[in-house]
Amino acid sequence: MTVRFVGAGPGDPELITVKGQRLLAAADTIIYAGSLVNPALLCLAKQDAVIMNSASMTLDEVIDAIVRATGEGREVVRLHTGDPSIYGAIKEQMDALDKRGIPYEVVPGVSSFLAAAAALRCEYTLPEVSQTVIVTRLEGRTPVPEREKLAALAAHRATMCIFLSVHMLDSVVDELTAGGYPADTPIAVVQKASWPDEKIYRGTLATIARTVEEAGVDRTAMIVVGRCLDGDYALSKLYSPDFGHMFREAK
Known part of the structure; x- marks a missing residue:
């Protein structure tokens, strides 16, 4: 089973990606990052999904939960706030999964x-x-x-x-x-x-x-x-009439 690290977005449930939403809805086990993830996103989970709050868990406990779930053939989503690549502490989790031979993918989110x-x-x-x-x-x-x-x-x-x-x-x-x-x-x-x-x-x-x-x-x-x-800035050259490029001639 492939573990999915999913960026939940910044808070608005509609700012999770379409892919992230699809994976979340299909997951058998969801381990989410505590109070940083809007609980409204968990409403996307299917009725029988196991949902775990990682706020009180250590790294070893998170990995153990993933190992158990994947061993049982369950689809796992590790739900991180924003985009998991920024202050998401996912490197240590990915390294632990590499050591155990558990495949994973990362789904980016809106930071x-x-x-x-x-x-x-x-x-x-x-x-x-x-x-x-x-x-x-x-x-x-x-x-x-x-x-x-x-x-x-x-x-x-x-x-x-x-x-x-x-x-x-x-x-x-x-x-x-x-x-x-x-x-x-x-x-x-x-x-x-x-x-x-x-x-x-x-x-x-x-x-x-x-x-x-x-x-x-x-x-x-x-x-x-x-x-x-501030309010002061120069206008972009991109839309300036005297600035030509491959899609538009300068006027």
């Missing part, structure tokens, strides 16, 4: 940093503003390489999407400012992007920490920082 852009109605890459998107996190209990600390990445002044760090927003702001972002750089915090109770908080590096603290936001939120949140 929360993309749902945050939709919520903010922004484009992360804008001509003459930013052509780079950095996806990262602040160092916490999980360390990051020295060269990837926020202050080092901030030197680029690119668009930055920061996961798993809103509970340390003061430190995020300090690192970004120390690294080179001016204090008036726009920043937004999107809590539970695409969920019914989604909330958006906007400000600058100088003001956002107080705004978010007063709102009591300390988890399940994406931090977006960069000039892409």
Whole structure:
């Protein structure tokens, strides 16, 4: 039996892929990533499916459950939030399955940093503003390489999407400012992007920490920082009448 690692999307049940939805509906055993996955997605499961919440499970317990289910000939879906390739801890699970000779595939999903852009109605890459998107996190209990600390990445002044760090927003702001972002750089915090109770908080590096603290936001939120949140940008060459390409002559 082939195990499927499926990206559940950012929260909205309609943002799971068609393939992910089909596999979820056909699964005999579903092991899902706790409170990070919208429970509404579990309504897609068939009536006799075994559904397990991995929030209280260790890696060994998750793998043991997969091994048992596949040994019984059951179709297994390991349901991860967003896209499983970003902070999904799937590498260690795939390595464990490789050691046991259990085949698997990965079905990508819509990441929360993309749902945050939709919520903010922004484009992360804008001509003459930013052509780079950095996806990262602040160092916490999980360390990051020295060269990837926020202050080092901030030197680029690119668009930055920061996961798993809103509970340390003061430190995020300090690192970004120390690294080179001016204090008036726009920043937004999107809590539970695409969920019914989604909330958006906007400000600058100088003001956002107080705004978010007063709102009591300390988890399940994406931090977006960069000039892409401003209103100024150059128009794309792609649709400019004086810009020719293989599909259209310049006018």
